[in-house]
Amino acid sequence: MDVLPIVASLRKHRIPTLLIVLEIALACAVLCNAVFMISRRVGDIYLPNAIDEQGITTIKLQGTDPKLAASDIPRNIAALRTIAGVQEAAVTSSVPLSHNNWGWSFGLTPDTSLSDQHRTNVTLYFLGEGAEKALGLQLREGRFFNAAEYADSTIGTAALPSTHVVIVTETVAKQFWPGQSALGKTFYSKPDYFTVIGVVADVLRPFVATENEEKSYYSTYYPVAPDPALRNYILRSAPADRDRILKEAVQKLQELNPAAVVTGATYDSTRRKYFANTNSMVWTLVLVCLVMLAVTAFGIVGLTSFWVGQRRRQIGIRRAVGATRGDILRYFRTENFLLSTVGVIIGMGLAFAINLYLMQHYEISRMPWYYLPGGAAALWLLGQLAVLGPAMRAAAVPPVVATQAA
Amino acid sequence: MLGYYLDLAVRSLKRNKILTALMIMTLALGIGASITTLTVLRLLSGDPLPQKSARLFYPQVDPNTLDGYVAGQTKPDATMAYPDAMNLLHARRAKRQAVMALTQAKIIPQHANEHPYFSDGVMTTADFFGMFDAPFQYGGGWTADDDENRAALVVIADFLNDKLFGGANSVGKVIRINDHDFRIVGVLKHWAPQPRFYTQDLGSRDYGDGDGVFMPLQTARSMDMGPEDTECYASVTDVEHLELAPCEWLGMWVELGDSAAVTDYKSFLDGYVKQQIALGRFKRSDTALLGLMGWLSDQQVVPNDARLQVYLAFGFLLICVVNTVGLLLAKCLRRSREIGVRRALGATRRAIFAQFMVEAGIVGLAGGLIGLLLAELGLLGVRHQPADYASLAHLDIQMFLFTFVVALVASLIAGLLPAWRACVMAPAPQLKAA
Structure with missing residues (x-):
């Protein structure tokens, strides 16, 4: 297809040409950035979390007498185990994505103090006996805590438990000891220290560190004997039993602890609640993108139709001197391809600039390069689809038009 | 004169219903999206104790x-x-x-x-x-x-x-x-x-x-x-x-x-x-x-998401305005003959310009009205979201007026170019060529 006549014709219609190019450029720029934002959010929503998410129900027990924890907790667990369908029951201090975080910073040398610069802040999950089974933690290396380690560890009024053993996630192991096995290694916060006896598959913290996925997995586990800090009862069951178990468990714990505030949820819904805002943002973005593409397509249809209408006579003449319908069709499609190409080139530049601006101001990471050609391809395709209708109408112009007086 | 322009504008808009509907809807969508996100942003970044x-x-x-x-x-x-x-x-x-x-x-x-x-x-x-x-x-x-x-x-x-x-x-x-x-x-x-x-x-x-x-x-x-x-x-x-x-x-x-x-x-x-x-x-x-x-x-109380959504919505509004300009232009250029006739009969450039601006203004007002409905719909959607500010998302009088100003300015900008093109055309060639 000869491009020069098309360019010559476009030069005669500068303003409509400019408008189509501008529209495609803007749509390309916005689309690339919006799709990039969507993909980041969707990535957050589907962050893996190596616990039995579909089998866990959690009941939170607050406002009990802390002095009675040592006797209350075993009694409560025993009562929860009697509920039909409960496979495991145990207590923990917090669960992933619950916003309830207890964090501490550790370093690799025995004199690491809390305000030291070279330290890593991790989440501390305190586990009651059997919680590793109730949560469904997946051991990758080493072993879980034994009964003696659970029985000997207390917190009391301190910030850290008295134990000296810890289980860490694979990400924590990699962060502290890259390229080596973490087993037997120790991290410190003067005067406390903890030695790794096991490494588990990555479990999320009570909150997600947006824009730094790694940090979302800085979770560590400590054994603790019954203690007031252990307020979350974890029940594991078949997914189908969860709703019934939730209701019965809340009722049972409220009966046993009339002065306490008892709230429960399936883990599934805890996770959904955590990401509810993100989820609705994703749908808003998707909706805006679709409407934007539709608007752009309508714009192309409108302007091309106008062009076709204006050039009916010209098309008729070309048909009369031997151009086939295919030639006419190709003419308009090539024209649109040229316009789209200029549009997406400008659009990609614009998309890149917008990303740079957002990176500076809004903690947004760099857009991977493939979003740019991806967005370009989408708009090329959209342009070709949008131009198809008007182009077909143009191709349908009979040669006899050439002989009519306009 | 305004009555006459209004009459002309309505006739012209009626002549091509699909194109007119397309223009109004495009503008309405852009306005609806930007007003929705802007209302949320204003709500989030408001002054909690204005008097103090x-x-x-x-x-x-x-x-x-x-x-x-x-x-x-x-x-x-x-x-x-x-x-x-x-x-x-x-x-x-x-x-x-x-x-x-x-x-x-x-x-x-x-x-x-x-x-x-x-x-x-x-x-x-x-x-x-x-x-x-x-x-x-x-x-x-x-x-x-x-x-x-x-x-x-x-x-x-x-x-x-x-x-x-x-x-x-x-x-x-x-x-x-x-x-x-x-x-x-x-x-x-x-x-x-x-x-x-x-x-x-x-x-x-x-x-x-x-x-x-x-x-x-x-x-x-x-x-x-x-x-x-x-x-x-x-x-x-x-x-x-x-x-x-x-x-x-x-x-x-x-x-x-x-x-x-x-x-x-x-x-x-x-x-x-x-x-x-x-x-x-x-x-x-x-x-x-x-x-x-x-x-x-x-403390970055206003979530970055809310700001990003406003940017996105205004990018979208810009695309909508460009699109409306394109469609209005397409519509007006097709009427070069009508303009030629009016000019030949003695209409001044100013009159032609005014006529086209009135037409664009009607598109803008209609777009603003529908955009307002869409914004209300959008805010209804926001209120059903789980965020803790969701229930406070209401369109206030200021935002309501803002909607109309945005609609009118956007459409007048959209109409400026076609109106200018229409009024600078020399009447004679248009009559002859057609």
């Missing part, structure tokens, strides 16, 4: 060690340790001052068959209510003496009073909070600053209903109520006795009458820190005294 915010300030000091300290670049921590908060409070160097922390207050219901529940609690000091203009329905706050004497007094919110006492005057009655008896001294009228500026960095309560119970700090602490958020800057052996621990968990607000008072307070703060350095307690000399709105932007 200019006089409220948030002092900060930095008790951290010199590890990782870069002079001039390290920001002081958001909260204070107990000794500093008490020293600054007791110095009484501002017109009013209060320290505060958040807690979960377990309310034991009056009736035996009801379960206890948690209410958002604030542990604070006497000046809190006067400083923040919290309005009372019954009774009032407590005094500085009550603070020192650890009196078991409480101020409750209207919604809690409704729940517990059916809205009756409950001053003097006793309620059980965290298994202790408290005597009610005051009941607030509806009071829920958006966002809840005084809770920033004390816990995660931003928008929505206000707090339920307000208790004297010392009283609540003596009954083992703990703060929701604690940050420690050195090794801790005992987190129960936070007053003695190297931990920060209190926020402080001061009311300062004028800019001279602000300067005075800042130098008082700097002097305090120097004195603490001399005593060996402090290592860093940085202090901060941000105003209420400055503090909110420092």
